[in-house]
Amino acid sequence: MPAIFRPGGALRVAVCLSLSAWLVPAPAAEPNAEFAVSAAQLKTLGVTLLKLDQPGAIAGMAYAAKVMLPPGQEQVVSAPVAGVVDQLLVGEQQAVKAGQPLLRLNSPQFGEMQLKLLEAASRARLSQKTLQREKSLLAEGIIPERRVQEAEAAAQDDAARQRQAEAALRLAGIDAASIQRIAAGGTVQDGVVVRARAAGVVLGIDIKPGQRVQEADALLRLASLQTLWLDIAMPADRQPATLAKAATIQIVGRDAVAMPLSVGAVVSDSQTVTLRARVTRGAERLRPGEVVQARCRSPPTPRAGRCRWRRWRGRMTRLSCSCVRTRASSPGQ
Template sequence: MFVHPLRGSRARRFLNVVTFAASLTALSAHGADEFAVTAAQMQSLGVKTQKLAAPGPIEGPAYPARVVLPPRQEYVLSAPLPGVVDQLLVAPNDVVQAGQPLLRLVSPELGDLQLRLMEAGTKGKLAQQTLQRERMLAAEGIVPARRVQEAEAAAASNAAELRQAEASLRLAGMDAGSIRNVAGGGALQDALVLRARAAGTVAEVLVRTGQRVPSAEALVRIADTSKLWLDVQVPVARQAQLPAKGAVITIVGRDAAATPASLGGRVGDDQTLTLRAEVTRGVKLLRVGEFVQVRVPFASAAAGFAVPIAALARDGDKAHVFVRTTKGFIAKPVTVLASAGDAVHVSGDLAAGQEIATSSVIALRAAWQGKGGSN
């Protein structure tokens, strides 16, 4: 049977491994799992090493997420009275400040409310004047004390009517200065100027100029995008590995990050749970409603070392890494905590700063097992 000969770099690598394994008998051993490897042998085999960093999390797999606005970051401006939209003062995507005018609403009921306030103000003044006169007459003994009590009751009743009329106009959206002006007998306003309650961005204008709207009709939606959430869809099987609060969830392709906030209790039709995360960095790089990819770290990631998956040497259900020593390498057993892509997270008798082999691990494993370091 014809066997195709080994050629090129593969042939040279194979001969190097054979030569390396044969030369182990001439090298001294330094422990049950330590074996000698010279610098020349490392170069011929293509063995590369890297230093272990301090224990820390590794990026988990990527999951889809949607950018959402927290409910408390949005409000809708509604029509306090039935009327006609006289003028729109903002457009979608405009940035507004608290108290900024948004639109003018012409309403017949506005005139009625102002008239009630004006009448209540006039009655209140007359009631106070009457009360003062009755008190003077009672002090001189001209009128009985009962007249003073009746005047006090009338003044209190008129004061309550005045407060009610003022409250009705405040609920309608009239500012305090205009209310005082009307109560003092000033000119009545012909339109109601509706203002923003808080700063934000105009997400949507729900009406048009000239449109007749009933009371409580939604007019403008304002969103404060300074705080955002991510709704991450993660498989149910992954819920035991999800990180706790304080972990860093990275957003692929954006200089942005989030931290876990809560985990939904309902499983979707696609067998996923919703992990809600609060964006902590890069809010301005995200838009409400867009879909992004995020990487969720493993819950156990903080307890071990992140190493390339190529650094692992497996022997049945056991895993080892080869740590560089002064004489060569020593095989250290490790426990795989989690894996994602080309990286794994391991724990074991390791320390930050140690060098581990990251390439030609198969050759090192053959040499180690040939020395008797594996059962």
């Protein structure tokens, strides 16, 4: 069945001048006139029917990106007391669990803290016994009520000192069971074991065995690597604000993907802005501080160009010299 072309209307065909040799001479067609073109003529004119495939995502350009830790995911393990590093129990890049021992410190200061707890606990027990005796004597009418009040005040002061000594040991990393044992008159320990407060990875060790440290000195650096960020340096003229809304980011050479979070408002001296992205897959393959290549992939868009694609008889029509818009029609319509 021949196809019906509408020049300037439903059908526009850009063809060479040889078209006149295949068509029946006729008066000049009106702008909206129709004329029939046979299948042989379409073949001779180079009209081909192609199926329009789904366009793939644009690969995009690769930019330098630095792997960053979000705020709050890195912690510094400090020395709870002054002392000497006796033993390191972990190594760099080692994964640790919450409560796992990290190192051991020998500390005379730690011994003094335990001694203060022993003294405070002993005085607190003695104060309680004195208070009970004074209450008994008051009930018998032997002593005035003032002595009972004084005994109660002394017992409260000694109990507060005991709680303060226990809190100091808790800050030093001693567990509650050990504190209770020391307060009950147990053996005084000569060293303190520093433990991890949360699960993570040891990023760095700042001390060595035998090194003397002061209270609050940095010992280790731990971090949780479950969530990582990328700081991507992009040219300011690349319109990263548009990318931040729709693009996905592929880390080159790694099976890792990130999604944009925000775009920096300041342009650096090198005329770049920072596009921050959150790693959504493959964070275990990255390490904080390393520099990688990140490729920003734009979402799929229809092919652009001078050619236009339209459906004709269930397919898309394309000319070798240009693109046309066609309409299926019967002769005489």
